[in-house]
Amino acid sequence: MESNVSRRYIFFILGVCLLIFSPAIIFFIPSAIPMTFYFERDMWFYYTPLETYIVFGIGVALLIACCAVLFFGKKKKISIPSGILLFIGAIVLFYGSAKCYIAMNDKGLTYRGVFGSDKKHASWEDIKEVELVEVPMNESGSSKFIVELKNGEVITFKETVHVQESRGGMRWKYEEYKIPVTYTDASEVK
Numbered sequence: 001m002e003s004n005v006s007r008r009y010i011f012f013i014l015g016v017c018l019l020i021f022s023p024a025i026i027f028f029i030p031s032a033i034p035m036t037f038y039f040e041r042d043m044w045f046y047y048t049p050l051e052t053y054i055v056f057g058i059g060v061a062l063l064i065a066c067c068a069v070l071f072f073g074k075k076k077k078i079s080i081p082s083g084i085l086l087f088i089g090a091i092v093l094f095y096g097s098a099k100c101y102i103a104m105n106d107k108g109l110t111y112r113g114v115f116g117s118d119k120k121h122a123s124w125e126d127i128k129e130v131e132l133v134e135v136p137m138n139e140s141g142s143s144k145f146i147v148e149l150k151n152g153e154v155i156t157f158k159e160t161v162h163v164q165e166s167r168g169g170m171r172w173k174y175e176e177y178k179i180p181v182t183y184t185d186a187s188e189v190k
Contacts, residue, residue: 011066015067015071030053030098034101047102055096056093062089063087066086108123127177129179129182130174130179131181139186142159144159145163
């Protein structure tokens with residue numbers, strides 16, 4: 001028995017589903033990856049930087065474009081290789097975004113950038129200075145931590161609920177290792 005629906009419509013349905021659910025996919029998956037694949041019991045928090053969401057979102061857009069090319073493409077000689085290239089590009093972007101995270105525990109910071117091959121560790125002794133850009137309670141937005149390492153690298157992350165829960169432990173480590181902390185009002189930075 002032969003189906004009346006062309007196989008092309010499978011790509012149409014996949015593309016529309018990806019388009020509809022893309023906000024949830026882009027928000028949930030990048031934040032779940034560090035807590036799933038890089039989980040260590042003694043970590044205070046895992047933070048997913050903004051660039052991870054951007055790269056992952058571009059990957060989802062490439063998947064949607066792949067489905068559109070395979071559905072709308074009339075010439076198989078062009079649409080199939082184009083779809084395969086878009087699919088491979090999406091996979092590469094997903095892989096690169098899955099690598100990026102920042103985690104903190106009582107030993108220091110562990111971090112890796114987008115497409116980073118090695119995870120880096122900075123102990124509390126390696127931290128030169130911390131700047132906390134605080135947003136007043138009556139304003140919208142999140143406070144931001146700017147951690148400067150002695151090797152010149154700068155790690156920036158926003159204060160999420162998990163980071164906020166770890167502030168006591170962070171403060172204790174600042175005092176233990178005599179790390180200077182600068183508190184800046186966010187309204188002064190603008």
